[in-house]
Amino acid sequence: MKFSVTVTLKKDVLDPQGKVVLNTLINMGMNNLKNIRQGKHFEIEVDEKKQSEAEKKIDEMCKKLLVNLIIEDYTITKIS
Amino acid sequence: MKFSVTVTLKKDVLDPQGKVVLNTLINMGMNNLKNIRQGKHFEIEVDEKKQSEAEKKIDEMCKKLLVNLIIEDYTITKIS
Numbered sequence: 001m002k003f004s005v006t007v008t009l010k011k012d013v014l015d016p017q018g019k020v021v022l023n024t025l026i027n028m029g030m031n032n033l034k035n036i037r038q039g040k041h042f043e044i045e046v047d048e049k050k051q052s053e054a055e056k057k058i059d060e061m062c063k064k065l066l067v068n069l070i071i072e073d074y075t076i077t078k079i080s
Numbered sequence: 081m082k083f084s085v086t087v088t089l090k091k092d093v094l095d096p097q098g099k100v101v102l103n104t105l106i107n108m109g110m111n112n113l114k115n116i117r118q119g120k121h122f123e124i125e126v127d128e129k130k131q132s133e134a135e136k137k138i139d140e141m142c143k144k145l146l147v148n149l150i151i152e153d154y155t156i157t158k159i160s
Contacts, residue, residue, distance in 0.1 A: 006086075006121050021122070025141055032137070034125040041086050041119035042101070047112040057112070061105055 001046055001054045002079040005062060008039035013071045042066060043079070051078065081126055081134045082159040085142060088119035093151045122146060123159070131158065 009015050018038040025033055044061070048054035058076050067074045089095050098118040105113055124141070128134035138156050147154045 004086075006084075008121065008123065018122075021146070025145060028144065030137070030141060032127040034127050035123075036125070037123045039121040039123070041088065041121040042098075043088065043115075043117045043119070045114035045116070047114050057110065061110060064108065065105060066101070 001048055001051065003044050003046070003054070003058050004077045004079050005042040005044060005058065005066065005074055006039060006077075007042070007062075007067050007072050007074045009037060010071055010073055039072075040066075081128055081131065083124050083126070083134065083138050084157045084159050085122040085124060085138065085146065085154055086119060086157075087122070087142075087147050087152050087154045089117060090151055090153055119152075120146075 015037045018036045021038060022033065022036040025036070044058055046054050046057055048057065055076060055078075062074050062076070063069065095117045098116045101118060102113065102116040105116070124138055126134050126137055128137065135156060135158075142154050142156070143149065
């Protein structure tokens with residue numbers, strides 16, 4: 001089973017990296033741009049039969065390593 | 081309008097960062113893990129009325145700055 005995990009900074013946390021990308025795009029002549037925030041993306045493949053078990057495992061990985069719960073949010077989606 | 085852009089390394093490109101995450105998780109005692117690949121995620125907000133116009137603009141941003149088309153693939157999804 002394959003899952004996609006998206007990790008984003010919480011709404012109220014400053015995102016300097018996204019700001020740099022935003023300013024660069026504006027300097028390149030892009031208009032009507034309002035905001036950009038950058039995050040991380042993981043594609044995780046696990047060898048489990050049950051989806052609930054697999055999701056529990058992915059959630060544990062997020063909490064223990066992939067996500068800094070103080071400043072980041074995450075969403076898990078099944079791909080295949 | 082808000083879009084999500086996911087940038088991933090192409091299937092045949094080595095992903096050392098994902099490999100490190102994979103090995104770390106295995107060392108932490110996670111089993112049944114098959115593979116992990118890491119990518120980037122952008123949330124882009126544009127001030128456009130038409131969805132087609134907005135998507136064209138986002139696509140241009142990807143091609144010009146956000147994505148290295150030689151080694152990376154990208155997908156654009158409308159969030160809101």
